[in-house]
Amino acid sequence: MSVVSDAAPAWTVGEITVRRIDETALPAPTGRWLLPDATPDVVAQAPWLQGDFTDQDGTLRLATHSFAIEVQGLRLLVDTGIGNGKPRTNPAWDHLDSDYLPRLTAAGFAPDTVDLVLLTHLHTDHVGWNTRADKGDWVPTFPRARYLTARTEWEHWSGQDLDDARRQMFRDSVHPVRDAGLLDLVEVPGEGTTVAPGVRLLPTPGHTPGQFAVELRSAGRTALITGDCIHHPVQLPRPGICSCADVDPAQAARTRRSLLASLAGTDTLLLGSHFPPPTAGRVIAEGDAYRLSPIAPDRP
DSSP: OOOOOSOOOEEEETTEEEEEEEEEEOOTHHHHHHOTTOOHHHHHTOGGGBTTTBOTTOOBOOEEEEEEEEETTEEEEEOOOSOSSOOOSSTTTTTOOOOHHHHHHHTTOOGGGOOEEEOSSOOHHHHGGGEEEETTEEEESOTTOEEEEEHHHHHHHHTSOOOHHHHHHIIIIIHHHHHTTOEEEEOOOTTOEEEETTEEEEEOOSSSTTOEEEEEEETTEEEEEOGGGSOSGGGTTOTTOOOTTOSSHHHHHHHHHHHHHHHTTSOOEEEOSSOOTTOEEEEEEETTEEEEEEOOOSBO
């Protein structure tokens, strides 16, 4: 593992501070697998993507990270990445050894100070740091926190005949939290639900049935953390591009179009859960599609 800095990129949203806690950049084949319709020809039609979000040959850049939020004395974490040392079928995720936890601690979010963990959905690359290894067991990484996910999400996966890979993920990263009594299932109605001052969960179904986005609102400013409603900025000019992991691709596309339409032309800061740096931007309408106008962090 590398030496970490305490300089987590941060954005100010009114009186709320949101920091990006990096886990790892995802290897080049990830984009081709995840968004197969985002071909180099498609990417080339949106030149603004090149440099920040794609390589010159059209390869998508993707990353995993969490967002750590300070609001009125509370410390919140949105999603927990892949996690270290876990058996995974994806070679890029298998027994990962990242410096995520030291980065989180250096940013002021030591595990025992986190109050609330918001799990946008229950996929492997969003729940991994829910737990850490301890003497041969998987134990909650954030022992004082409540872990929140949508009841719809939990009920969907609970009713499925899971494959071996997903069963392993639940066994090492979800069930230990539930067994410790730290998992809360929340109703997320169409208008959303508030879980902390200025923090609201908004339903964004399609990628999974119970996925939610996280809205931050303070002092007249707003931001939105996407979850996997939007995996990559290439989906702004082409909202119909869907992920191979979408449970309901048609619904995912409808949700994405509705969300982008609601954000276009506003000052809302869009924070992508897999967007590489600069990670954030504002949504600009371009005809019947959109582009992202990047916004650098307030501090590096």
